[in-house]
Amino acid sequence: DAGVIQSPRHEVTEMGQEVTLRCKPISGHNSLFWYRQTMMRGLELLIYFNNNVPIDDSGMPEDRFSAKMPNASFSTLKIQPSEPRDSAVYFCASSEMDGTSLSYNEQFFGPGTRLTVL
Amino acid sequence: AQKVTQAQTEISVVEKEDVTLDCVYETRDTTYYLFWYKQPPSGELVFLIRRNSFDEQNEISGRYSWNFQKSTSSFNFTITASQVVDSAVYFCALSEATYNTDKLIFGTGTRLQVFP
Numbered sequence: 001d002a003g004v005i006q007s008p009r010h011e012v013t014e015m016g017q018e019v020t021l022r023c024k025p026i027s028g029h030n031s032l033f034w035y036r037q038t039m040m041r042g043l044e045l046l047i048y049f050n051n052n053v054p055i056d057d058s059g060m061p062e063d064r065f066s067a068k069m070p071n072a073s074f075s076t077l078k079i080q081p082s083e084p085r086d087s088a089v090y091f092c093a094s095s096e097m098d099g100t101s102l103s104y105n106e107q108f109f110g111p112g113t114r115l116t117v118l
Numbered sequence: 119a120q121k122v123t124q125a126q127t128e129i130s131v132v133e134k135e136d137v138t139l140d141c142v143y144e145t146r147d148t149t150y151y152l153f154w155y156k157q158p159p160s161g162e163l164v165f166l167i168r169r170n171s172f173d174e175q176n177e178i179s180g181r182y183s184w185n186f187q188k189s190t191s192s193f194n195f196t197i198t199a200s201q202v203v204d205s206a207v208y209f210c211a212l213s214e215a216t217y218n219t220d221k222l223i224f225g226t227g228t229r230l231q232v233f234p
Contacts, residue, residue, distance in 0.1 A: 033222075043209065043224040056221065091163065106153060107222060109163035 002026070004110035006092050012116045018080040021113045024073055025094030033107060034067055034077050035091040043091075049075065050097060082117045089114050120145050122212050124225035131200050132233050139195045139228045141210030147171075152186065152193045153211040153222065163209070169193065200232045 005024040013019055025032045033048040047057040049069045057067070064083070069075040079086055093107040121144040131137045143152065154166040167177060169186050177184045181198045197204050210225045 042226045045221060048221065089161065093163075106165045106168050108165060109155075111162050114161075 004092055004094050004108055006090075006110035006113050008113060009111060010114045010116075012118065013082055014118050015083055016081045017117075018078065019082045019086075019115060019117075021077040021090050021092075021115070023075045023077070023092030023110060025075070025092070026096075026108055027073070029094035029096045029108075030072070031095045031097045031107075032069060032075050033093040033095075034075070035093065035109075036088045037091060037112070038088045046077070079115075082115075084117045087115055087117050120212055120214060120223045122210050122223055122225035124208075124210055124228050126228045127226075128229040128231070130231045130233065133201060134199050135232075136196060136198050137200050137230065137232075139197075139208050139210075139230065141193045141195065141225060143191050143193065143210070143212045145212060145214060147214040149214070151213045153213070154184065154193075154195050155209045155211065155224075156206045157209065157227070158206040166195075166208075197230075200230075202232050202234055205230060205232045 004026055007022045011019060031048060031050050034046040035043050036046055037043050044059055046059045047067045048055055052069045052072060064081060065079055067075065067077045077090060089112045091109050091112045093109045095107045096105045123142045126140055129137055150171045152169045156164045156166055167184055174186050174188060183196045185194045193210060195208065207227045207229045209227045211222045213222050
């Protein structure tokens, strides 16, 4: 089975450029998460979707960040314009939430996209 | 508020030693889930275990074991006879089992270095 797929794996861009990160969740999973990992702040949840609907975007740092999930098999995280402080590893994860409060399924993470903004 | 504390920033051991990684959590919910993830040097996050708040039985999986104690709000992870391949950053995480949300709150991680 294919795991969570992220592209690109590495991205180097210049300040002010638009960056788009892509994620394909595991087939059948209905929750998708975007995380950012830095040395200073550790792992931070940016936004997550359930059944393609954004549920909580309180972790999105600024209006420069936006995320979409047009269908169950694809999501994007866009940064426009990018800044050097956005340099981090961005992870996408997916899980199969069954919609009850008595069961919870683990999140499976993609390999991450290492973003460097010069 | 939910919080996960991993007080050990870095641990170094020599191969074959046993090592315990501590995790202390805070939550006001009675139903919640605890997780451990491993992040090896290659960078990906690998799921290790999930435990729900109703199940305090300890779990063993090969050289790995987990000790869940609600009385002390701890979910500690022990590696027996450590190996070099165990070198990684280990994250403990908490999720409250609230309908229609499955956010994970991660601790800051413990970097384990196992030397030959």
